[in-house]
Amino acid sequence: MTNDADAACRRALGFLELGMPEDAIAELDELSVSSSLALHLRVDALFRLKNWEEAAAICLPMTEQEPADPGWWVQAAFAQRRARSIESAETILRKALRHHPRHGLILYNLACYACVQDRPDEARELLLQAIRIDPGQVLAMAKKDPDLLSLRSWLDELKVEIPALPADDDDLGVL
Numbered sequence: 650m651t652n653d654a655d656a657a658c659r660r661a662l663g664f665l666e667l668g669m670p671e672d673a674i675a676e677l678d679e680l681s682v683s684s685s686l687a688l689h690l691r692v693d694a695l696f697r698l699k700n701w702e703e704a705a706a707i708c709l710p711m712t713e714q715e716p717a718d719p720g721w722w723v724q725a726a727f728a729q730r731r732a733r734s735i736e737s738a739e740t741i742l743r744k745a746l747r748h749h750p751r752h753g754l755i756l757y758n759l760a761c762y763a764c765v766q767d768r769p770d771e772a773r774e775l776l777l778q779a780i781r782i783d784p785g786q787v788l789a790m791a792k793k794d795p796d797l798l799s800l801r802s803w804l805d806e807l808k809v810e811i812p813a814l815p816a817d818d819d820d821l822g823v824l
Contacts, residue, residue, distance in 0.1 A: 653680075654680055654682070654684060654687065657676055657677065657679060657680050657687070658677075658684070658686050658687055658690060660676045661673040661674075661676040661677050661687070661690045661691075661694070662690060664676060664694075665690065665693055665694060665697070668697075670693075670694035670695075670697040670698050671694075671698070673690060673691075673693075673694040674691060674694045674695075677690060677691050677694075685711075685715060685718065688707055688711065689720060689724070691707060692704045692707055692708060692724050692728070695707070695728075696724075696727070696728070699731075701728045701729075701731040701732035702728075702732045704724070704727075704728035704732075705725065705728035705729050705732045705733075708721055708724045708725035708728055708729075709725050709729070709741075711725070712725050712741070712744075712745070716748050717748065719745065719748075719749045719752045719754070719755060722741060722742060722744075722745035722748070722749065722755060723742075723745075723754055723755060723758065725741050726738040726739075726741040726742045726745070726758060727758075729741055730762075735762055735765060735766065736766075738758075738762065739759065739762045739766075742755050742758055742759050742762070743759070746759075751782055752782075753779045753782040753783040753786070753787055754779075756775050756776075756778045756779035756782070757775075757776065757779040757787055757790065757791070759775045760772045760773075760775035760776040760779060760791075760797070761794060761796035761797060762796075763775060764796055764797050764799060764800060765796050769799060769800065772797070772800060773800065773803065776791060776797070776800070776804075780807075788804070788807070791804050792804050792805070
């Protein structure tokens with residue numbers, strides 16, 4: 650990425666952080682070539698503007714061009730759920746699992762989709778897989794997610810050992 654493109658992406662990110670998605674898009678429109686980062690930023694801005702169709706139009710081809718980037722799969726499913734249907738979003742994430750079988754957010758979203766579609770056993774199993782990968786974050790999200798409301802009592806009763814962070818060899822605890 651050129652210095653100009655890098656600077657444009659930083660400015661676009663700043664606009665997004667300030668809650669100014671239109672300005673972020675205008676900044677990204679000035680780029681002659683869009684990098685993956687610039688496209689992710691554009692999709693973020695489109696999400697904030699609830700422009701699901703245009704976001705999906707960017708994300709869906711990117712899942713083919715950059716299948717190793719799990720962000721494209723998650724963003725494509727998010728946009729597709731709102732632009733089309735939960736079923737089409739689920740199809741995207743099931744395909745994503747072939748590339749990213751242990752990606753917590755993909756498993757988490759599939760659990761949400763299963764729950765919303767009244768498949769609680771499948772939702773619990775997918776959620777357990779996601780929790781095994783990232784216990785603290787997934788459990789915290791799950792307990793607040795309206796898609797998982799029907800599993801709330803199960804989640805509250807779930808006992809999960811959250812592993813301690815590994816000790817940093819450089820940090821001897823001395824001030």
